Amino acid sequence: MSWEDHVRKVIPYVPGEQPKKKDIIKLNTNECPYPPAPGVKKLLEQYDVEALRRYPDPQASVLTDCLAEYYHLDPDQVFVGVGSDDVLAMAFLTFFNSDRPILFPDITYSFYDVWADLFRIPYECQPLTEDYRICPEDYKKPNGGIIFPNPNAPTGVEEDLSMIEDVIAANQDVVCIIDEAYVDFGGKSCLELINRYENLLVVQTFSKSRAMAGLRVGYAMGSKKLIKYLQDVKFSFNSYTMNSLTLAVGAEAVRDDAYFREITGRIIRTRERSKNELAELGFTFEDSKSNFIFASHKTIPAKELFEALKAQDIYVRYWNKPRISNHLRISIGTDEEMDALFVFLRKYIKEREEK
């Protein structure tokens, strides 16, 4: 027998490329094109470094209190983690613990099946319609739990609240997780439903709308019961997942709501303009309520465009996967970045069509 026989072997999630070179146009991982709230710089300059010799507050109160106040919740209704990936992984481990399969869309965040495999959770993917919409009836059969993003990734499509409530209402015997990583770009959060459904967990992140993918902060909101179960598993995994510096920086960002509104507003305006530009260039796409557009060109294969863009140091995201292999996911950058993208695409498509 070898020590390797009993190793848990997995096929890991592959994140979007993080090229180390500078001066690239990076529209491949849905990062925010604007810097974090200005208070963050000042906070770091004045930070009491000696405090780092002590363990952080295991309750992460400075941040959970701040989020609770922002969303008008009790601090016991908020859970924070190392990015929404950490929050979701803990939630899978905690709540998806039945012999029945959990349900999620066939086209969705590609980490869901990875977590299910890691924790040996049975799952069944439910096909989206041709225009990338969820069929609520697919989620009304016996299951071990439900998760989907809203707006969905990588499609950007938003489902309305009444459909979501319909699904949750039909599944009160399991935990339902709505992953709202992209909700701050004009989408409607289902947070208001957590007081009515104690089995509903809403997950959000600092990575997109709060301009701090590099800080790794995500959070979940739900009933006190749900949060307590999640806390217990987290405390059985690692008492202190959030370091002191991260808690302070995160709280500082939440406090600056004006800045948050300014940058999300700017991204929404750039997105709407980008939709027009892409349509003119011959792309088709479902309407996006996120900080990216998931688009397909009428004549040129997505893979070709992906590679042509990359050769120009313009990075977008491409998956060679069933049903989406002719799509590009283009994150919304600054107006200047988007213009550079459109200039290149205009030229490329014109030359290509003249051939």
Next chain:
Amino acid sequence: MSWEDHVRKVIPYVPGEQPKKKDIIKLNTNECPYPPAPGVKKLLEQYDVEALRRYPDPQASVLTDCLAEYYHLDPDQVFVGVGSDDVLAMAFLTFFNSDRPILFPDITYSFYDVWADLFRIPYECQPLTEDYRICPEDYKKPNGGIIFPNPNAPTGVEEDLSMIEDVIAANQDVVCIIDEAYVDFGGKSCLELINRYENLLVVQTFSKSRAMAGLRVGYAMGSKKLIKYLQDVKFSFNSYTMNSLTLAVGAEAVRDDAYFREITGRIIRTRERSKNELAELGFTFEDSKSNFIFASHKTIPAKELFEALKAQDIYVRYWNKPRISNHLRISIGTDEEMDALFVFLRKYIKEREEK
């Protein structure tokens, strides 16, 4: 059926108290009494905050490269995580995946059985001798993996390298983890064995000797094969566990080896002096090679002393658990903090004995 039926229910680990009030003498969680390396302050003052809008480097190279250089290893032999708790939790999930029980001492870090319960790993505790030593023969039966700290916690007792190698050599069909959280205070690391045993994982932390419990950084070192398996599971859990700020701060701390030697040297000197003081006060203890002393008083119950100290805002650690319920674990503070402890104990013990 209720959604609660299939929740994973656990009894979480309870960390040592983190009182929020100032001006206490905190000798209860083995934190370093000295501040982090001076370069950390400067780094934070000059940090390029805009970098936080981007995802961190998923490979955490700035820190793994730095650690690899420090320990003369290949970067592929180093894994970093959110404190050694995160590293150990991932290692349990990755490597302890057999139907046979894993083995660890009955008196040891109290997170081991919590992780085993969380991940449903069978385990069997092996009793330490009366003087808190490991019997190597206990670890030579069929098992699913082996883990123990060296020096052990909360006893502070160090086992010598030949005994550890004997255990590893007898268990080449499973993964052996040596948890060296406390090795930098005069202990001998078994790092030199990783090139001979590809099933040996050595885990260390920034929380004690590097004065940054608040930063949450731990790391594992082992064969490339072992590290790759661990990476794969980590990438299936959360691609980016280490945030950009933490990676930069951690690397800065590793670079200042002179400071590291200075503070660990100081702690060792204070510990040796504290042993004399405690012996004079009527305490007995096994020799400690860590940054704490695990002591029992000849006449006064540990619980009473724990509470009397706490009433004076002097915090030490006490467990009401079999075999250790008459012991206090006293972290080594500054000389001034230790003196305040000894002054109080001298007075308390004298008054108590005069009664």
